[in-house]
Amino acid sequence: MSSRPRRLATIALAVLISLAGFSTAHASPRAWSASWTASPQRPSASFAPNWSEQGFADQTIRQVVRVGAGGELTRVRLSNAYGSTPLKVAGATVARTADGAAIRRESLRHLTVKGARAFTVAPGRELATDPVPLRLASLESVTITLYLAGSTGPATFHAQALATTYRAAGDHRSDAGGAAFTQTSSSWYYLSGVDVAGGPARRDGVVAFGDSITDGAGSSADANNRYPDQLAERLAAAGRRQAVLNQGIAGNRLTVDSAWFGDRAVDRFRRDVLGQPSVGTVIILMGTNDIGISELAGASPYPIFAPYPDVSAAQVIAGHRELIRAARANGLRVIGATLTPVKGSAYYTPRSEAKRDAINAWIRTSGAYDAVVDLDRALAFPDDPDRLAPPYDSGDHLHPSDAGYQAMAAAVDPNTFR
Structure with missing residues (x-):
């Protein structure tokens, strides 16, 4: 199959999965495979300075993770497990990683929930985005970017990422380059999982x-x-x-x-x-x-x-x-x-x-x-x-x-x- 028909087939599969409700917490556990995870923690100062206690307001955070198994479709899970208020995400994207905070522009996909680019994660809950047709290979790095327009309050996070998270003022969810991301942290925020689908169950x-x-x-x-x-x-x-x-x-x-x-x-x-x-x-x-x-x-x-x-x-x-x-x-x-x-x-x-x-x-x-x-x-x-x-x-x-x-x-x- 040529690359164009394969891409059209992948998009069609993503649409069918979305219409079938697989983007919700009620999806079949065999339809998706967890490919990367981090355990959520309460906001705290922890071992090193981080942004969890202050949270975010009119800021974009960009996080890089390396997945395990690859797949044809990708979705992202966000956790507000320790939030006391709804987490309002004004926009989010996923893309293959380039270098540092930069991404590969051609791979950029906007993340949605029930088709909407802006969505809310309820206090104490986790939410999975709709699937996007982003094919990931085993051990490939992927970048998830969240734009948080309003004040979030303290943030559910994972303290010890041993990876660099980037922050920028304003909305930079679609930036291909990393110039706007001038602040860094060694923790992950709200990110609890990256799942893949499209391969054998x-x-x-x-x-x-x-x-x-x-x-x-x-x-x-x-x-x-x-x-x-x-x-x-x-x-x-x-x-x-x-x-x-x-x-x-x-x-x-x-x-x-x-x-x-x-x-x-x-x-x-x-x-x-x-x-x-x-x-x-x-x-x-x-x-x-x-x-x-x-x-x-x-x-x-x-x-x-x-x-x-x-x-x-x-x-x-x-x-x-x-x-x-x-x-x-x-x-x-x-x-x-x-x-x-x-x-x-x-x-x-x-x-x-x-x-x-x-x-x-x-x-x-x-x-x-x-x-x-x-x-x-x-x-x-x-x-x-x-x-x-x-x-x-x-x-x-x-x-x-x-x-x-x-x-x-x-x-x-x-x-x-x-």
Whole structure:
């Protein structure tokens, strides 16, 4: 088929899907596949200055993400999960990324909801746009631009993007160049997902669910070197069309809610894992913050880590069991990841290490998981197994380096995926 008939067929398919109501939350979960995600968080100052608490007014924000699996059609999901007022989007576009804040002009598509370019996301809700005929390849970067004309109030966001977000005064949703986008941030705002459709219906997406070590803390900015990204690269190199969705939140705990670091994992699991379309497998790496922050009570100069309950190994294991039950009830394959070494970091004490050892022994030997990836052993320093190997240490003795994240991705056996 020539390019012109293929393009006309793709447009026709987009129209049919839109008329059938697939742009709403009631779409068949098999009609769309999540290709990129970020977990929404409450507005906060977090680790670094950001725009979440002040929000936006007569400003355009431009955000660049790299998708996992490709497809013929694209839609974008926006979250107002922690907004107290309706989020009014005056206009939005999606395009292939050029360089920095610039886009490839010929790929620009205006995003709509029920055919309208201006739309509203209700407080506490997520909204998916209508499909657009934008064909994306696996591991291709895409740029989403939102023009917010009125005052938004505090913004639902994802604190640690490890990617550059751009802001401009006024309406620049259709700009091909990036000259107007003179301000930058290292967080994502309102953006919770990019989905693709048009390929074979399948349920083979993989969710990496965890804390900062899944989120990518310590990896290079704008380099896509988080372990889920590097795992996606492995799959693509092997010819496997599977997205690896990063649902990590820095500082997140399995058993404890935090205004700064997200709802506890046992609560957000339904939204961040079970709510993703066409997912078949979840890799769970959780518990490091539960036992590590327990050691900071009375010693931490950072109130952002509060509260400081003493979380036991048994409580963490009970949290894992709860996640396993929820995943299996929804037909997902569940892979458990052992907790990585922390010796030399503020989290390390003999007591926290005893908890980590107990949790890891349970993950390895209990048979509770469908499969296990032993990240502890993959990253450990042979001369001192409680410590990250020096090449894998970003410098804080807690978070891996780019090489460490590569080693994590290499430790995952793709044959254990659904």
